[in-house]
C-alpha cells in the first residue's frame with residue numbers, strides 16, 4: 001500500500017471529528033463557547049454591486065451629498081428613532097461585557113449618531129448616561145428589567161431569539177457573575193445563570209400582541225418597539241411579528257454571535273443572514289408594510305460592503321455585535337494600557353488558544369479586557385480607548401456605504417436596490433434572489 | 447379626604463385610563479380610582495408608579511397592574527394572564543381566580559389571589575411575594591430566583607422546576623416537584639414567613655400545615671452529573 005493511503009484522512013471522521021468524539025467520551029459534556037458560527041456559509045461576499053457606468057449616472061464620490069439618515073419606528077411610536085447612520089450596535093449584556101466596554105459602546109454610538117442596545121442583565125447607569133439613543137431589551141430572563149429603565153429607554157426590543165441560538169436561552173457561567181452582575185440579576189454571585197428561552201408572561205403570537213400593547217401602555221405609546229428573532233422560519237416569523245404590532249423587526253442570521261452557548265447550537269441551527277434577509281423583505285411586502293415596519297438585519301455584518309448590500313436587499317439598517325468586539329481588540333495580539341501596547345498572547349495561551357482563533361468569551365478571562373468582569377483584566381480596555389476604536393470603525397463602515405451608494409448613483413444610502421446586485425455563486429443567487437452574475441437567471445424563478 | 451375618580455371602560459379607553467394614572471393623579475389630587483366595566487380589557491393600570499388605591503370592578507384581561515410600583519390594586523373578579531407581571535412594589539389583590547403566569551418576574555410587592563392561579567404562577571419570580579388562596583397549576587415558580595410563593599391549596603406538576611433562591615410553601619398536595627426542587631423541613635423562620643404573609647393576605651390557615659420547597663442547588667454549576675437537566 002502506498003504511503004499516501006496509509007495516511008489517508010477520512011472525510012467523515014476527519015481530525016476535527018475525531019477530536020470532538022474523544023472530548024465527548026472523556027468529559028461527558030458538550031462544548032460551550034462564545035462568538036458565532038465558524039463554518040463556511042454563503043455571505044454578502046458572494047454578491048457584488050453593479051455600480052454606475054453608461055447606463056447609470058454616478059455621484060461624485062467626494063463632493064456630492066449622500067444621506068445615511070435612518071429613521072426607525074415610524075409605525076406606531078410617537079417618537080421614532082432618528083439615526084445618522086444605518087448601522088446600530090447590537091445587544092450585548094453587561095455581565096458578558098465589562099462596564100467599561102458598555103460605556104465605550106455608548107460613547108461611540110453617541111458620537112456617530114447611532115444607537116446601542118442593552119442586552120440580558122439590565123441597563124447600567126454608565127450605559128444610559130453615555131448613550132444618546134439606547135434600545136432596552138426585554139428578554140425572557142427579565143434580569144434587571146424594571147419600569148424605571150423602561151421609561152428611560154429610547155426604544156424597547158422584545159427578544160424572541162438570536163441567530164447564534166434561535167430557540168435557546170442564554171448562559172452566563174459562574175466565573176463571570178461578579179457581585180455587581182449578580183445583584184443586577186437577583187441571583188447569588190458565582191453561580192451559572194441560565195436565561196430562559198421563553199418569556200415568562202406570554203407564549204404564542206396572540207399573547208405577544210397583548211404584551212406589546214402592555215409595553216406601549218407603560219411607555220404611553222412614545223417609543224418604538226422592536227421584535228428581534230433568530231433566523232429560522234423567517235417568512236412566518238416576520239409576519240407574526242408584524243401582526244403582533246412591531247414597529248421594527250430585527251432578524252439575526254446564523255453567523256450572529258453570543259457570549260456563550262453550546263457549540264452544536266452555534267453551528268447547526270438557523271439559516272445564513274444572506275438567506276434570511278430576502279425572506280424578511282418578502283414577508284413585509286406580502287403584508288403590505290414594507291417601509292412602514294422597518295427591518296434591521298444582523299449576523300456576521302463586518303464591512304461597509306456588507307452594509308451596502310444589506311440595504312440594497314431591503315434592510316433599513318444593520319446591527320453589529322462581533323465586528324464591534326473585534327474593533328475593541330477582540331482576537332488582537334495586544335491590548336493598550338496607558339497608551340502603550342502590551343502583549344496579550346499569554347492570556348490567550350492560558351485559555352488554550354491564540355489571537356485570531358479565540359471564542360472563549362464564556363470563560364470571563366478575555367485576554368484583551370472585553371468580555372470579562374475580572375478587575376485586573378477589565379483594565380485592559382478603557383472606555384476612552386474603546387470608544388475611539390468603535391467610533392472609527394463605524395465611521396469607516398458608513399464612509400464605505402456612502403461611497404458605494406454614490407457609485408450606484410444614489411444620493412441616499414436607502415435608495416440602493418436589489419437590482420444593483422448580482423451574485424457570484426448559484427447558492428448566493430438562490431438565497432439572495434438576485435441574478436447570477438453575467439446571466440439574468442435567479443435560481444428557483446421561472 | 448379621599449378624592450375618587452371613576453373610569454367606565456365601556457365608555458373610556460384603557461389608554462385614557464392609563465394616561466391619567468401615569469400623569470394626572472397628582473394634578474387632580476386623586477387617592478382612589480374606580481374602574482367600572484373592565485369586561486376583560488387588557489393592561490388595565492399597567493405601569494402605575496404612585497401610592498393610589500385602584501379598584502377594578504369586574505373581570506379583567508391580561509397584564510393588569512403590569513410593572514406596578516407603589517399602587518394598591520384590587521380586582522373584584524377574575525383576571526387573565528400575567529397579573530402584576532414584573533411588579534416592583536405595592537399590592538395587587540385578585541378577589542377571584544387568576545390565569546397563567548400570575549406574578550411573573552415580580553421583583554417586589556405583594557400579590558394576593560383569593561382563588562386559584564393557573565400554570566406558571568410565580569415564574570421567574572425575583573423577590574416579590576405571592577399568596578394564593580387556592581391551588582396553582584403546573585410549572586409554578588419555574589426558575590424563580592428570589593421571593594416567596596405561598597399556596598394554600600394544592601400544586602400541579604413540576605413545582606419549582608429549576609428553582610434558584612425563591613422559597614415555596616404549600617399547604618395541600620404537591621403533584622410533583624420539578625428539576626432541582628426539593629422538600630425541606632420547616633424552621634422557625636419559615637413559620638414566621640408564612641404567618642406574616644397569610645396575615646397580610648387576610649387568610650386564616652395554620653403555618654404548621656405548610657411544607658417548604660426550595661432549590662437543591664444541583665444545577666448551580668454546569669457539570670456532567672446533571673447534564674440532562676441543563
Ligand code: SF4
Pocket residue numbers: 034035325329330331332358359360361362365366367368369370371
Ligand atoms: S478575545 Fe475576548 S472577546 Fe474576543 S473571543 Fe476571546 S474572550 Fe471573546
